[in-house]
Amino acid sequence: MDATPMKNGLPRAAASGKREQTKIQNRQLILDAARQVFADLGYGAATVRDIIRATPLASGTFYNYFKSKEEVYQAIRDEVALAIRPRLHEERAKATTVEEFITCSFRTFFEYVSDDRLNFRTIRHSADNTRMRVDTPEVIAGFEELRADIETAIAAGLFPPVDPDFLMAAIVGVAFEVAERMLWRQPHDPAAAADFAANLFLGGVRALPLAQRPDVPTAEVTSDAA
Amino acid sequence: MDATPMKNGLPRAAASGKREQTKIQNRQLILDAARQVFADLGYGAATVRDIIRATPLASGTFYNYFKSKEEVYQAIRDEVALAIRPRLHEERAKATTVEEFITCSFRTFFEYVSDDRLNFRTIRHSADNTRMRVDTPEVIAGFEELRADIETAIAAGLFPPVDPDFLMAAIVGVAFEVAERMLWRQPHDPAAAADFAANLFLGGVRALPLAQRPDVPTAEVTSDAA
DNA sequence: CCGGCAAATTGACGAAGTGTCATGGCCGGG
DNA sequence: CCCGGCCATGACACTTCGTCAATTTGCCGG
Numbered sequence: 001m002d003a004t005p006m007k008n009g010l011p012r013a014a015a016s017g018k019r020e021q022t023k024i025q026n027r028q029l030i031l032d033a034a035r036q037v038f039a040d041l042g043y044g045a046a047t048v049r050d051i052i053r054a055t056p057l058a059s060g061t062f063y064n065y066f067k068s069k070e071e072v073y074q075a076i077r078d079e080v081a082l083a084i085r086p087r088l089h090e091e092r093a094k095a096t097t098v099e100e101f102i103t104c105s106f107r108t109f110f111e112y113v114s115d116d117r118l119n120f121r122t123i124r125h126s127a128d129n130t131r132m133r134v135d136t137p138e139v140i141a142g143f144e145e146l147r148a149d150i151e152t153a154i155a156a157g158l159f160p161p162v163d164p165d166f167l168m169a170a171i172v173g174v175a176f177e178v179a180e181r182m183l184w185r186q187p188h189d190p191a192a193a194a195d196f197a198a199n200l201f202l203g204g205v206r207a208l209p210l211a212q213r214p215d216v217p218t219a220e221v222t223s224d225a226a
Numbered sequence: 227m228d229a230t231p232m233k234n235g236l237p238r239a240a241a242s243g244k245r246e247q248t249k250i251q252n253r254q255l256i257l258d259a260a261r262q263v264f265a266d267l268g269y270g271a272a273t274v275r276d277i278i279r280a281t282p283l284a285s286g287t288f289y290n291y292f293k294s295k296e297e298v299y300q301a302i303r304d305e306v307a308l309a310i311r312p313r314l315h316e317e318r319a320k321a322t323t324v325e326e327f328i329t330c331s332f333r334t335f336f337e338y339v340s341d342d343r344l345n346f347r348t349i350r351h352s353a354d355n356t357r358m359r360v361d362t363p364e365v366i367a368g369f370e371e372l373r374a375d376i377e378t379a380i381a382a383g384l385f386p387p388v389d390p391d392f393l394m395a396a397i398v399g400v401a402f403e404v405a406e407r408m409l410w411r412q413p414h415d416p417a418a419a420a421d422f423a424a425n426l427f428l429g430g431v432r433a434l435p436l437a438q439r440p441d442v443p444t445a446e447v448t449s450d451a452a
Numbered sequence: 453c454c455g456g457c458a459a460a461t462t463g464a465c466g467a468a469g470t471g472t473c474a475t476g477g478c479c480g481g482g
Numbered sequence: 483c484c485c486g487g488c489c490a491t492g493a494c495a496c497t498t499c500g501t502c503a504a505t506t507t508g509c510c511g512g
Contacts, residue, residue, distance in 0.1 A: 019479060019488075026490090044296070049469060058491045063471065070270065070353070098431060126360065127296070133359045134352065160432060166422045167431070169407045173399030181395045196392045204429040205324060208388040245459075245508055252460095275498060284462045289500065454512085461506070470497070477490085482483100 027065050029055050034072045035122060043073060044126040073123070078138040080119055084112045085142045092149045098159055103198040106175065110190035110197075113179045121183065133176065143172055174200065253291050255281050260298045261348060269299060270352040299349070304364040306345055310338045311368045318375045324385055329424040332401065336416035336423075339405045347409065359402065369398055400426065 033054035037046045048069050052062045066072045091108050095101035113120050126132040135143075147168040153159045159167075174197050182193040192209075199207045259280035263272045274295050278288045292298045317334050321327035339346050352358035361369075373394040379385045385393075400423050408419040418435075425433045 017480075023489085047469060048471090059470090060472080060492065061490055064489070068471090070356075074356075102431070129363055129366075130296075130360045134356045137355055140355075162431060162435070163422060165407050166404055166419070169403040170400045170423070170426055173401070173403030174396045175399070177395040177399030178392055181391050193392070196389060197396070200396055200427070200430070202430045202432075204433060205328070205388060205393070205427055206386060207430060208386065208393070243509075248508090249460085273498060274500090285499090286463070286501080287461055290460070294500095456511095457509085459506105459508085462502105462504085464503100465501085466499100467501105468497105468499075470495100472494085472496105473491105474493095475491080477488105479488085480486095482485090 026057060026061065029057065030062060030065055030072065031075060034069075035076060035119070038073070038076075039118075039122045042125055042127040043069075043123075043132065044130075073134065074136040074138070076119065077123055077134070077136050080116060080123075081136070081138045081142050083116075084109070085145065087112070088142075089145055089149065092146075092153075095153070095158070098153075099198075099202060101153060101158065102201045103194065105171070106197040107190070107194040109175050110179060110182060110193045114182070114188045114190040117183055117188070120179070124180070131180075143168060146171065171201070252283060252287065255283065256288065256291055256298065257301060260295075261302060261345070264299070264302075265344075265348045268351055268353040269295075269349075269358065270356075299360065300362040300364070302345065303349055303360070303362050306342060306349075307362070307364045307368050309342075310335070311371065313338070314368075315371055315375065318372075318379075321379070321384070324379075325424075325428060327379055327384065328427045329420065331397070332423040333416070333420040335401050336405060336408060336419045340408070340414045340416040343409050343414070346405070350406070357406075369394060372397065397427070 030051065034046075034051045037050045037054055041050065046069065048062055049059065051069070051072065052059050066075070087108055088105060091104040092101055095104060124131050124133060147164050150159065150164040150167055154161050154164065178193050178197055182188060182190065195209050199209055256277065260272075260277045263276045263280055267276065272295065274288055275285065277295070277298065278285050292301065313334055314331060317330040318327055321330060350357050350359065373390050376385065376390040376393055380387050380390065404419050404423055408414060408416065421435050425435055
């Protein structure tokens with residue numbers, strides 16, 4: 001089969017018939033348009049028509065690829081989840097101490113968010129002044145993976161036998177909430193955010209690094225561009 | 227009627243003309259219907275028409291009271307925020323040690339959530355499997371108040387001079403995320419949740435109470451009724 | 453008790469969005 | 483070269499949106 005991309009079929013890696021290609025392309029067209037529209041109008045105000053209008057396609061075509069606005073949103077969100085999940089899992093698997101487990105997790109997460117701030121922001125703002133967080137199944141699976149890793153770590157004697165469910169929740173809560181503040185600041189400093197979070201989990205408030213607050217400009221959501 | 231509520235007016239406490247009364251009543255009618263509809267269909271799927279249909283009123287009337295679905299949602303959400311904010315602020319103001327500050331905050335919050343789980347749940351679920359968090363201006367004001375209280379506490383030497391912005395974010399994140407897991411469990415145990423959160427902030431993971439996990443039934447969102 | 457005014461309710465309306473489907477164009481295999 | 487099937491298309495039937503002129507309803511002075 002190899003030396004013949006010819007007839008038969010058995011798509012090599014990704015089948016490259018013209019048909020397959022436009023299908024992939026159209027999907028990407030829609031996803032890109034959606035990202036733009038969500039950023040411009042906010043998720044809440046955006047409509048399927050707005051998305052399709054930002055595209056050379058016809059309205060009916062949209063529904064060949066996604067069931068609804070919600071589903072495009074999930075796809076975008078899942079891209080992020082799928083990109084970051086393996087990294088986090090790997091970092092945690094390597095950890096041999098609590099310190100490593102916690103520190104590496106937060107550093108990886110904050111660095112990713114900082115790099116991908118466009119997606120992160122776009123996805124979190126529904127309309128002016130109201131932020132939104134929608135946890136898709138894929139994202140929730142990421143949470144569960146974290147909990148499983150915690151349970152493993154406890155079994156290995158790495159962690160004290162705390163409540164893995166609550167601990168997972170606490171990590172997730174801090175990660176998302178602190179990530180947002182981090183993005184409000186200029187310049188973004190994922191290392192500082194990670195230090196803060198890691199120290200909090202390792203030793204509580206008393207162990208926190210002293211304030212360095214790079215004068216958060218009380219900036220409303222808007223200021224990033226710079 | 228009786229002893230001449232006669233002419234003039236000067237509304238006693240809350241004006242009780244028939245006019246005023248129906249206005250209050252209609253507003254409440256809409257809010258109650260909205261709560262029900264949001265619970266039934268999820269916030270995302272609900273429409274203004276659905277809400278008004280669950281009411282004896284006409285569609286146009288809705289807009290005399292609220293600008294949009296979003297605004298009803300905010301009103302419901304703000305009821306909660308307005309109820310809990312003063313309590314939290316008061317608790318924090320009384321604190322004379324870090325322990326008190328942290329412990330009382332979390333206990334108050336989790337107890338409130340446990341009591342008001344209906345609103346909390348209703349408001350957090352957009353559709354099956356996707357949770358949502360919308361922070362209205364009123365809620366955000368609550369966050370800012372927390373930050374201000376932290377700054378005050380630092381000034382008073384009660385807290386080490388940590389980054390108040392990040393600390394506020396961490397507290398908020400843990401509070402919301404752990405609250406949700408708490409509600410998944412049977413029975414609800416706000417005290418345990420508060421212990422967990424408080425110990426985390428006071429001493430880090432190593433200070434956490436040992437697992438007691440009342441066998442969380444892997445319950446999907448649904449199970450509460452009991 | 454009446455008349456009239458203002459305030460609030462009503463439901464119909466035009467604009468726009470939703471998801472579907474018959475149609476037709478185009479790719480790919482024979 | 484031709485045909486079968488896949489998929490893009492955009493019109494369609496239906497729903498929702500927010501508005502507004504007409505109407506009802508409570509309020510007040512006479």
